[in-house]
Amino acid sequence: MAKSKNTEQKIFDAATELFMEKGVDRTSVRDIASKAGINLALMNYYFRSKENLFDTIFTNLVTENTRELLKILNSDMGLEEKIRSYVNAYIDMLTANPLLVPFFMAIIHRSQEKITQMKVISNLYGTEKFSQQIVDEGKKGTIRRTDPSHFFVDMISMITFPFAIRPLIMDRNEMSEEEFNEFIQERKEHVTEVLLKCMMPC
Amino acid sequence: MAKSKNTEQKIFDAATELFMEKGVDRTSVRDIASKAGINLALMNYYFRSKENLFDTIFTNLVTENTRELLKILNSDMGLEEKIRSYVNAYIDMLTANPLLVPFFMAIIHRSQEKITQMKVISNLYGTEKFSQQIVDEGKKGTIRRTDPSHFFVDMISMITFPFAIRPLIMDRNEMSEEEFNEFIQERKEHVTEVLLKCMMPC
């Protein structure tokens, strides 16, 4: 049990990195073992199977990275401040971990059942309070009456999609990695503005 | 040479369907052969390898489905009409073929090099004329000065992303397939409105 915690962590970390880079199906357990610097059999010792390892990693990635975002969505902030915070926090999170979106997209395509079963959805979509806010403010007339489902989809689309097509954007605009990041930073202000503007009464 | 054209087509069609449904990596050549009702060896006879078959199919899918969209973008329509037509045509195309987005997302994750090499980009991003229009109208003051790169990203994000997370949207809102399609139809008007609103001077 001495090196146990350590080895398990090494496998976990190596697999996480490889799954995100190459995709689950193109990563073999031998890849993982060699990257972790451990023996092939240990993967099966700690995690029962590759698929089980993947489940563990996937759940971890989602819950870890969405916790703060959920907090913002369910906080007591006013609508404008909430939107601004959410956009900023989401973009910061993805900038720190730009492979998360393509990885997640690939997984949706790969195993829908798994995703719909897991808490993933409530993690990404715990929007009751936020939706209610939009409806309430619409009734009060502070903002235009807005369909919360469409609004939320608009919001996460504009935030996350650029990361899904990052290679295309970079190639098309001949961007370096830094330039892409600048572009993404610009989007914080831009996306917030678009969202607020389309809710404005008038 | 008699049944040749026919067999090649059968392989092509079966593979296209399987690649889109299960993903390229989870589709075996045996799957393809059995679905096409032909023998395993024939895949190698007509297409040199699975990877080569995939390239053929991918190029075909992209060029076929983006031709009309490119035409609209480079047409002589006014900005508002152009945006409206583009949104409608894009959503119609994806509704007819809802697996196209998740498939394409998975491919970007799988093989970036391939994508940036191919004409894919110019097909998806032949936006010079469109961008120019946005800049020109901004200078004239007909619309707000708008950054064309961000605007274009906003547009394709809001159009395509819902298809990428279709299972999540359906599960969350307890939608049937028809209800999802209704939701998507609503987005035609909604997205157009958001885009036009955020360009409005005022």
Place this chain on the structure above:
DNA sequence: GTCTATACGGCGATAGAC
């Protein structure tokens, strides 16, 4: 052009020694 048969390598997984 189409089929049968098969080679070959890599995969995930486990038994068993230490």
Place this chain on the structure above:
DNA sequence: GTCTATCGCCGTATAGAC
């Protein structure tokens, strides 16, 4: 807990008969 060795399976690809 960790390693070596190996199993059985399935993937792609090809040789050769028809």
